[in-house]
Structure formats: C-alpha cells, structure tokens
Amino acid sequence: MPEPNVVSYSSLMSGYVTQGKPQVSLWIFREMLKTTVLPNEFTFATAVNACSILAELRIGTQVHSLVEVFGFRFNLVVCSSLVDMYGKCNQVDLARRVFDTMVDKNLVSWTSMIVAYAQNGRGNEALEIFREFNFLAWVNPNHFMLASVINACSSSGKLVLGKIAHGAAIRHGHDSNDVVASALVDMYAKCGCIVYANWVFRRVRNPCVIPYTSMIVAAAKHGLGKLSIELFEEMIDKRIKPNDVSFVAILHGCSHSGLIDEGLKYLNSMSRKHGMVPEAKHYTCIVDMLGRTGRLDEAYRLAKSIEVNPDEGASLWGTLLSASRLHGRVDIAVEASKKLIESNQQVDGAYVTLSNAYVLAGEWEHASDLRMKMKQTGVYKEPGCSWIEIKDSTYVFYAGKVLFERGTEVLRTLKELEREMKEKGYKGRSQGLVFADGEEEAMEEIDDLWVDFSIEKIRPDRSIEAV
C-alpha cells in the first residue's frame, strides 16, 4: 500500500493477534509510531490486548503511557483492555486503579475486573466487585460474567454463593452453556459436591473438551480414578480431541487412585495415538504417580531426565520432594530440596518438607538444625489452611490447631472415624492413610466398595432447583 492509514495498521496488528503472533503485532505498532499516522482507540485496544496475551507488563505500561499522551484515557474499550492487561500481568491493584478512573463501565469492564481478581487468587474481592455490580446494575450478568463469578467462588470455596450464581445461570438460561457448565463442574467438585458436579456435567448437551476435562479432574480429586478413565474414553469415543490439559487430568486421576499401569498407558498413548508430545507437566504427573506408591528411585531417575524451565522445575522437584517425605526417603528429599533452594523457588516449603522428612525418618537433629537455619536466615513458612462453609459460617482448619467453636466435636468425630478405619484395615500416618501390610482381604473388601460407588445412584437434593 502506498499510504497505509490507521485502519490498515490496526487491521494488520489485529490480524497478527488473531493468528497467535502478538509479538509481531507489537512490532507493527512500533513501526507505525515511526510514521506520521496517528494511532486511535482501535490501535491502542489491539496493542494492549497483545500485551495481555504476552503478559508483558513492561511494554504494557509503556503503551498505557501512550494511551494517556494520545488522549484515550477515558475510552471505554481501551480502558477495559488495560484492566485486563494489568490483571493478566498479575498487577491487580493497577487494574483496579484504571477501573476506578473509568467514567462509563459496561459488562465487559466489570467482567474484566472480576476476572483480574479471580485469576489472581483474590476471590473475595472478585465477589465484592460483583456485589457492587448487582447493586448498580441496569443489566443482567451474562454468561461471561457468571463463569468468572463461579470461578471466584471455586477458588475461595464459597459453595453457597456458587449455588446462588448457579441459580442466576439457570434463570437466565446459561446453565447448559459449555463455559458456565465447566466452571460449575469445577466449583462443585472443589467445594466437595461431586454429585452436583456430575449432575451439571450431564446436562450439557454436547460437551466439548473443556467440560469433559473439568469432570475428569473432578472425579480425580475425589479418588474416582475409574470414573476419570470412563469419562476420558467416552470423550475419545465421541471423537473429541483431548488437549494437553486433558492428559494432565487423566494422569492426575490415575495417580490419585493408584492406577499406575493405566497412567503409563495414557502417557504413551499421547505420542502413539494422539500425535502429541508429552510436556514437563505430564512427566511431573508420572513422577507424582511413581512417587506416591513408593517407587521413588524410578521417580528420581525420571525427574533427572526431564528438561525444564525454572517454573516447571519447581513443580517437578516439589512433587518429588513431597513424595520422598511421604515415604521417608530422606536421601531423595535432600536432593529435591537442593534443587528448589538453589533455584530460589518455594524455599520456605522446601525447608519445612525436608525437615518433616527428617522427623519421619527419626533424624531429629537434622530436623532441628534445619528449623534453626530457617530462623537464622529469616525464612518463614506461612501455615497452610483449609476451610469449609456450612450454612453461613466458615470453619478454618490449620494443622494441629482447633480455633473455632465446636472444635472438640469435630475432633471427637475425627477420632471415631479413625477408629472405624483402623478396624477396616487402614493404618494411620501423620499425613494421609495407607493400608497396613499384608491385609489383602481388607483391601479387597474396600476395593469392592469403591467399584460399587456409582454417582448415578445418588440423587442430588432439590435445593438448586429451588434457588
């Protein structure tokens, strides 16, 4: 073109984004700035979007400055894209600052802000924004917004609010939408309601790969490895192509149900049947699978043979470390912790887990040395916790601490369950429960129970329909 104008440049940039080449889009943007053609709102929205995809905070901030310079700071679309960009770069507070300066906001801007909070582990604030939206709202939330709100509920374990959002989805006809359904399946599973998860899943008419994957993960997290496998096979039968996440899901399912041969079979099938190359995250699942059943030498050998970037390395060695702790393999725990500490990733967790591995192996002195070293070097591990909502109360659990009302009641029930499990052949450990050696009979009995468990037979109550 002899004289490309702003539309030509913006179209070209947008085309590169669509083709999955955001870096080229930004290059075109830079070229454009060297000419006399002035960028407009379309150009900026596209450039900011390219930065979101790349999670490029540095360039994103520069583009933001240009937005101010060229006078688009009050443009609805440009500002929505900035909110999204800061969210994707994990700068939620900057996203909020842009959001607060916006004079008009629409569903997209509100959704972008909710997503920024939800995807950065700040579910409560996401729900706070949603509450404000509902207060000011002149339109109903659409499926984009509901999916994001449900996502915020799952990450913060808000089952009651999740059910309310589900109710809203039903009222506005979004409950069998693929995206909303995936979020609901995930939310119910993470809040402990596998039966509801299955119920929502089965209402989707033609589920694509993502609802299937959500449900495979849901089954996996509840120890229903065989159900994970059934779902995966059903998906293949329907000619739905599994993606990299689906394989993580099925390997996770096999790992958590001790289905090692099946897990290895699925790993091999990736290249043999599905034309995919297993990635570091898939091998990490296998390391977990081998480690979990005590095949630590194999797991270690595999871990050493995988090429990883720093983030993948942290997952890989973290996985091996906790498996070593579980089985009291101090030797491997030491090697795995070294990798984590050297790479400056999850250092606090590495110290604590290694120290616990020493404790399990009876090496008290090593354990206390390590705790001392933590104090000296100022490494502090924030204790993890779990929580559950019952009616309108939230109960928070820390290891070794009971801080809420009715705590003694919970402890009494727990002791009773432990006693019953011991009777049936389980042997308690400091973390998790494993079978006692040589109690095959009890194992078979429990295995039967497990196979019999069919979630089709259990009906959910009608409370969702009531909502």
Place this chain on the structure above:
DNA sequence: ATAGGGTTAG
C-alpha cells in the same frame, strides 16, 4: 480495525 469467560501436576 478494538476490550471480557471455563479445564492444568506437588
């Protein structure tokens, strides 16, 4: 020619 969503190993 422009902005938003769901699944991911320890």
